[in-house]
Amino acid sequence: MNYDHILIRYGELALKGKNQKFFIRTLRSNVQQALSDYKGLSIKGQRDHMYILLNGEDPYPIIERCKDIFGIQSFSLAMKVNNDEESIKEGTLEAIKKEEGETFKVTCKRPNKEFPKSSQEMNRLLGGHILRNTEGWEVDVHQPDAAIRVEIRHDATYITSGRTEGKGGLPVGSTGKSLLMMSGGIDSPVAGYLTMKRGVKLEAIHFHSPPFTSERAKQKVEDLAQSLTKFGGDVTVHYVPFTELQQKIFKNVPEYYGMTVMRRVMMRVSEQLAKQHDILSLATGESLGQVASQTMESMNAINEVTNYPIIRPLVAMDKNEIINIAKEIDTYDISIRPYEDCCTIFVPKQPKTRPKREKILELEASVDFTQEINEAIDQVETVVYKNNANHKQDSFDDLL
Ligand code: ATP
Ligand code: MG
Numbered sequence: 001m002n003y004d005h006i007l008i009r010y011g012e013l014a015l016k017g018k019n020q021k022f023f024i025r026t027l028r029s030n031v032q033q034a035l036s037d038y039k040g041l042s043i044k045g046q047r048d049h050m051y052i053l054l055n056g057e058d059p060y061p062i063i064e065r066c067k068d069i070f071g072i073q074s075f076s077l078a079m080k081v082n083n084d085e086e087s088i089k090e091g092t093l094e095a096i097k098k099e100e101g102e103t104f105k106v107t108c109k110r111p112n113k114e115f116p117k118s119s120q121e122m123n124r125l126l127g128g129h130i131l132r133n134t135e136g137w138e139v140d141v142h143q144p145d146a147a148i149r150v151e152i153r154h155d156a157t158y159i160t161s162g163r164t165e166g167k168g169g170l171p172v173g174s175t176g177k178s179l180l181m182m183s184g185g186i187d188s189p190v191a192g193y194l195t196m197k198r199g200v201k202l203e204a205i206h207f208h209s210p211p212f213t214s215e216r217a218k219q220k221v222e223d224l225a226q227s228l229t230k231f232g233g234d235v236t237v238h239y240v241p242f243t244e245l246q247q248k249i250f251k252n253v254p255e256y257y258g259m260t261v262m263r264r265v266m267m268r269v270s271e272q273l274a275k276q277h278d279i280l281s282l283a284t285g286e287s288l289g290q291v292a293s294q295t296m297e298s299m300n301a302i303n304e305v306t307n308y309p310i311i312r313p314l315v316a317m318d319k320n321e322i323i324n325i326a327k328e329i330d331t332y333d334i335s336i337r338p339y340e341d342c343c344t345i346f347v348p349k350q351p352k353t354r355p356k357r358e359k360i361l362e363l364e365a366s367v368d369f370t371q372e373i374n375e376a377i378d379q380v381e382t383v384v385y386k387n388n389a390n391h392k393q394d395s396f397d398d399l400l
Pocket of ligand 1: 180181182183184185186187188189205206207208283284285286290291293294341
């Protein structure tokens with residue numbers, strides 16, 4: 001008898017009342033997608049656990065891949081046996097033979113109350129069976145080397161041991177969609193990752209200013225989007241040509257207010273594009289006090305142009321904390337490649353750190369960006385990056 005299943009525990013998802021079925025279905029589909037190159041697996045989402053039936057596949061690479069999927073609290077290897085005492089005894093014995101150490105504990109749960117023995121009775125029975133049939137093992141209920149769990153359910157009994165932690169969070173796609181404002185920097189990909197952690201499906205918007213920004217700068221964004229796909233499936237990126245707008249801003253607005261106005265225009269474009277795609281929120285990598293555009297005054301002034309909810313997972317994080325996550329999710333090395341971003345090219349030497357709202361409104365009253373905003377949106381290039389495919393897909397335009 002062998003471990004023939006992987007058991008997946010849901011964590012927070014289990015608390016979601018009536019929506020539970022939807023959350024489980026979403027998680028199941030995400031797991032299925034991440035494992036689509038395995039043909040023989042069967043994935044069952046039940047109310048309190050999910051099981052992957054291995055059909056002879058090696059469980060460890062599968063667990064490794066599923067560790068990147070949000071909505072999973074932990075994994076264990078599981079053996080499915082019949083609901084009779086003899087099979088359960090035999091399975092438990094097999095399970096302990098695969099363990100190393102000197103002390104063990106058996107913990108039995110019995111959701112199936114029709115089973116004739118209580119959990120306590122089963123603990124004693126199975127513990128005794130192990131002691132009689134093995135050598136060198138002793139019981140330790142407090143800190144055992146091997147913890148064998150036995151769950152007697154209606155369909156069968158599952159015997160599990162070991163536990164690998166998952167990432168927690170909610171299954172991507174279960175809480176809606178957000179448009180991530182993504183630069184090539186360190187912060188926004190981390191913000192995207194944390195937004196996905198709360199079950200959000202991402203699309204991204206990137207402003208670039210050719211010929212002032214290079215193809216290599218764009219390549220950074222492509223690589224970042226590609227790295228995010230392993231956490232949330234396909235990521236669609238909308239590339240917005242920003243050169244004309246930036247030139248118009250810096251021609252018509254005094255230099256020290258240029259950055260604030262530029263950010264306001266970015267927000268307006270992002271909101272408009274989000275609306276076009278039925279996306280209900282924006283997400284950014286802003287972190288309070290980090291740079292001039294992220295002082296309380298700047299955030300207030302920039303935020304004023306939209307009443308869309310803006311998800312800012314990094315707002316209260318230190319740069320070091322952000323960098324640590326960037327390293328963990330493998331975006332850091334891409335982000336630090338030294339290519340220019342549109343914001344760094346046009347950035348004034350002394351941007352206003354405490355912009356005044358009245359002053360901005362006065363400046364913007366004499367220059368109208370609406371036409372250029374509409375043109376930029378018309379010229380958006382949209383590319384979908386796919387999980388498991390290490391190359392760029394065709395743009396929508398090419399497919400039409
Ligand atoms: P990041 O590391 O994400 O670039 P940052 O610390 O450099 O952030 P800013 O340059 O002030 O901060 O940008 C703040 C936020 O504005 C970014 O996190 C991102 O969400 C958005 N942003 C900046 N530049 C762009 C861009 N070219 N395209 C899309 N969004 C951008
Ligand atoms: Mg930046």
